[in-house]
Amino acid sequence: MATRLGKMKKNKLKYSFLNEDPNCEQSVLPSTARTVVCIAGSGYRVLPMLSANHIKTLYIVDQSQTQLDHVRSVLRLLKEPSYESFIRTVNPTSSQSLLYKGSHERNYKMRSRLLRLFFGSQFQGGVDLTATKQWPLFVKIYAYLLKKSKSDHSENVNYPDYIKMTFQRLMKTAYSKNFFWQQIIKGRAETVEAFAALISERTWTDAKANLPNIEIRYVNEDINEFLASKKNEIDFISYSNVLNYLGPVQKLAMIASVPRALTNQGQILFRSYINEIQLITDQLKENTEKTKLLENEMTGSYRIKLYEKI
Numbered sequence: 001m002a003t004r005l006g007k008m009k010k011n012k013l014k015y016s017f018l019n020e021d022p023n024c025e026q027s028v029l030p031s032t033a034r035t036v037v038c039i040a041g042s043g044y045r046v047l048p049m050l051s052a053n054h055i056k057t058l059y060i061v062d063q064s065q066t067q068l069d070h071v072r073s074v075l076r077l078l079k080e081p082s083y084e085s086f087i088r089t090v091n092p093t094s095s096q097s098l099l100y101k102g103s104h105e106r107n108y109k110m111r112s113r114l115l116r117l118f119f120g121s122q123f124q125g126g127v128d129l130t131a132t133k134q135w136p137l138f139v140k141i142y143a144y145l146l147k148k149s150k151s152d153h154s155e156n157v158n159y160p161d162y163i164k165m166t167f168q169r170l171m172k173t174a175y176s177k178n179f180f181w182q183q184i185i186k187g188r189a190e191t192v193e194a195f196a197a198l199i200s201e202r203t204w205t206d207a208k209a210n211l212p213n214i215e216i217r218y219v220n221e222d223i224n225e226f227l228a229s230k231k232n233e234i235d236f237i238s239y240s241n242v243l244n245y246l247g248p249v250q251k252l253a254m255i256a257s258v259p260r261a262l263t264n265q266g267q268i269l270f271r272s273y274i275n276e277i278q279l280i281t282d283q284l285k286e287n288t289e290k291t292k293l294l295e296n297e298m299t300g301s302y303r304i305k306l307y308e309k310i
């Protein structure tokens with residue numbers, strides 16, 4: 001019984017759409033990159049890599065086979081005859097869309113209903129919720145829940161400030177173009193424009209055109225073990241927010257395997273929720289110029305840095 005439940009839980013799709021801004025990968029992917037590694041997640045963050053015609057090999061890595069299978073279904077959408085039919089098929093403004101099948105996305109739907117009860121009539125797009133009278137109580141509750149959910153209490157994070165900062169950063173992108181803001185309010189996209197701001201016609205069309213010329217390899221493995229098997233082979237790594245999943249020992253494994261796998265000047269893009277990104281190694285240095293390009297990433301909730309092999 002326990003193992004069957006465990007297997008069911010392990011096989012459940014967690015991410016069916018983005019909770020990260022793929023424009024980040026698009027803006028920092030080196031034009032010389034040939035071999036790329038990308039954490040699968042929902043699979044949509046892979047599309048910017050596929051839209052780059054200089055990529056020859058793409059490793060799609062995830063410890064969850066369910067996520068990898070989901071990526072295959074996302075890439076099958078590139079068979080749609082046109083971007084318009086792709087949009088019709090995913091139908092992003094419908095709560096029944098396949099975009100919202102994952103447990104993560106279904107949680108958002110539930111959360112938006114709860115928040116609507118909490119904030120009342122003010123809970124609508126474009127409203128600065130940080131200026132509402134309910135905000136202080138909301139932050140108190142949310143900060144308490146976040147603190148409880150975070151295992152490593154080592155970092156002295158000021159959760160109320162972090163929550164306010166992330167919401168203010170989120171509001172930097174207009175509501176009509178901001179899928180992540182709409183997802184908080186509605187649990188789904190409210191405008192096709194917001195979806196297109198993440199998966200543009202250009203990205204989708206280029207990915208469709210390049211797909212036959214890129215060797216895709218699906219890897220169901222711990223990413224650090226996979227990278228440990230590579231030596232000077234990888235030009236770019238989209239590491240998602242896997243840092244948030246790593247314990248101290250795994251972090252050391254990552255610090256050892258990443259520089260070894262990267263080619264000279266190879267780059268890796270890190271995201272982290274709440275925790276600062278600090279890497280103690282003399283083989284990687286932050287490319288602050290490129291990190292600067294990422295300041296306006298649309299979710300507002302990630303710390304994000306690009307490191308380069310030296």
Ligand SMILES: C[S@@+](CC[C@H](N)C(=O)[O-])C[C@H]1O[C@@H](n2cnc3c(N)ncnc32)[C@H](O)[C@@H]1O
Nearest residue numbers: 015018019020041042062063064067222223245
């Ligand atoms: C936060 S999710 C990214 C999903 C994101 N929504 C996206 O837009 O694609 C991180 C993904 O990393 C995978 N993951 C976490 N730790 C991993 C590890 N050590 N090795 C490989 N995959 C890992 C999880 O299974 C999950 O699919």
